[in-house]
Amino acid sequence: MDRLFEFMLPEAKSPTADSTDALFHFINEVSLVLLIGITIALIYFAIKYRRRSEDDETPVITHNNTLEITWSVVPLLICFVIFGWGYTGWLNLKSVPDNAYEIQVTGFKWNWSVKYNNGAQTLNEIHVPVDRPVKIVLQSSDVLHSFFVPDYRVKHDVVPGRYTYVWFEANEVGESQVFCTEYCGTDHSDMLAKVIVHTEEDFQTWLEKNGGGVSGTPVEQGEQLVQLQGCTTCHSDDGSRLIGPSFKGLWGSEETLTDGSTVTVDENYLRESILNPGAKIVESYDNVMTPYEGRISDEEITNIIEYLKTLK
């Protein structure tokens, strides 16, 4: 039986998961005992007291105080235990240790953008050191999302207009899956990420290597930025149609908009489409892109435009 219950949960990889798992098993065990009792009673009564004739007489048993008080009070007490247990476990999930390493994560349709304290930036990969508490500070730039790592038993909604957080302490080197668990539209189920756990040493090396963000010529920076900013989730560079129009051959082309007018793709059109994509929607596409207003600098936009010019 224990095997079954253990099979139900992924392996726990953060200390706060233990209390959650123990409670999960406890409730399962109590429920199973009660369920088996209920099932046996049902089957036993159905057989033992099956109708033998249409004139069967049955006793008048209207109630029984002792019995009824017992089966009200005992479950109530069990419920109090469960409440207290769940409450203390949850307090642990909320109380971030003082020495936690902070990482900023922004959810937007349909990616997770990750920023570290030295300016390093990643997309859909959260690099963390092992055996050290990590606090993930969450924000959203469009609709609700929810940040869920089953291995750590943590989850929190990512709410536009406010900060929320989760914390964990990965206890082994490796990878853990991150899911978005608040429905956010077309690619909700592809809004995945990985927590990548390094040894403390590897983590520091990784940080240093990636510190300062993107590098190289403006075109090279632009190429890295369209990855990091999640543009490539919806825009291909090979002409294939994804959720948005492809970048290939975009520069200088003429686009027909939903209102029937046309525009030539120049710097200003591109800039507007990044900062406020809803202003001009290309025909046959939906207005689903998240505005990058406030999330991207002018210099970064310029670099991206330089890169797009090269995609002929």
Next chain:
Amino acid sequence: MATAEVSNTKTLKVQRFKPADNPTNTYLTDEKGVWAWMTTVDHKKIGIMYLVAVAIFFAVGGALALLLRTELMTPAKTFIEADTYNQLFTLHGAIMVFFVLVPSIPAALGNFIMPMQLGAKDVAFPKLNLASFYIYVAGAIFTFIALAQHGLDTGWTFYTPYSTESSSSVIWVTMGVFILGFSSILTGTNFITTIHKMRAPGITWGKLPLNVWALYATSIIQVLATPVLAITVLLLTMERWLGFGIFDPALGGDPVLFQHFFWFYSHPAVYIMIVPGFGIISEVISTFSKKTVFGYWAIALSSLAIAFIGFLVWGHHMFTSGQSAVATTVFSFLTFLVGIPTGIKIFNWIATLYKGSIKMDTPMIYVFIFLFLFSIGGFTGIMLGALSVDIHLHDTYYVVAHFHYVMMGGTLIALLAGLHFWWPKMTGKLYNEKLAKIASVFIFVGFNVTFLPQFVMGAQGMPRRYYNYVDQFTAFHQTSTIGSYLLGVGFLIILYYLMHSLFKGAKSPANPWGSRGLEWQATSPPDFHNFDHTPVVIHGPYDYHQPMEEFQLGLAVDTNGHDSETAKEVVDKEREQWKNYSLG
């Protein structure tokens, strides 16, 4: 209505009215034709119309579910696009909740049966009753318009700001739900009035069938909670339409506020869905074990307790939302309190079986299925109420499995129990018992094959509302899909034998189950006015130790066509019984 207490009114003349087995005049032979049906104020016909509408919606919602499950056979695309999938699950949820489960038991079966259980000729406001039905139809039309336009892709919960920004036809659906709400409110008002004012002589609160108690509790929730839903969808409509910033942070609103509003209705609404089911279970279990219900008052009052505490737990849907820590703690605590009255009912029903005379006909089989599945639903609800565990399980398939165990395993199975129980009453026909049993096996097995794996994959981390999934979950999804096909087969068998019964079924006697319920003391199908006398009630509805004759009393009138004993004889006998009888 006469309020005389039969037991101490010496001059009241009652006599026995035994329901005839082959009635020539019934509500079906009166007022024939489509127009007569559409304009009828007869609660029975209105009940049947609701039943047909609910069945159609159920077929649509069920077909959508099969499409969803088929798409989930493989990760990524199986045969439909992500956007289509998102629309399908939204519609499936919205249809099943708003158009099937909420009206199913109260408006369909309740409308037909409840006035009969009170010995009344109709509900208190028959025209309002018909109006409720058409308001329901109007709500449905709005929803279909949405479908014809851009569909709906927000999930049945309409969470903001997604729903404010979505390019689908949100306004049509929210207006549909808004209109639908009035149908629910009016039915609730109608039922409350009927239960207070239209009880036949002798039906004191302590002799009210538990089905009526359940509908009473439900009506209270409907009247109190539904307006909040109406306000919520109205605010949402204003935000989308007029750009008022209420929920969308981009407009200065608060998205979590929407969730508070939404669940303030929708948590009580889960009790609107399940409590009427409780009523059916009590009726069927007592009839098929020929025994007084154990703990009548416990069952009756726990429905009311659930109705009231149910208003105070909505925050348990929002443990991860960012609501305040104090709120989260209190909501978790109260959630456990609402679990207790539910548990008490289960124990009472099982105790009712003890030393009964149990007959496993189809309605009773569904009661057993209900007790098993609903228990699992309840236990997993407790699991989700536990704070630390819910953080992990929230918005995964575990929650999907939980609410299917309570809503389908609970409400829908109870509806099937009630439908099979009252089918002979409503149609005057019997159905094929053997096929019915076979179908129930398909339903039971299919249901568990579909939803048990969902608990496991949910706990392993599979999020809900996912079109695509990681490979690890493939086996669970495929098992679940196969289960859903079994369920589909089960429902097709039911459709087949019920249609067969309707057109070619054997005639049913007035009271095929030997029930003591007042609705069974009318002919099957009932007379246009339910009873052609005023029933008089001296025993509780589950007093199986009292002879059947004493459940068939009515005020003596000069003109009656039924085989009656002389009034005096009945009264004397009844008074003898009364002496050593007391209600437990």
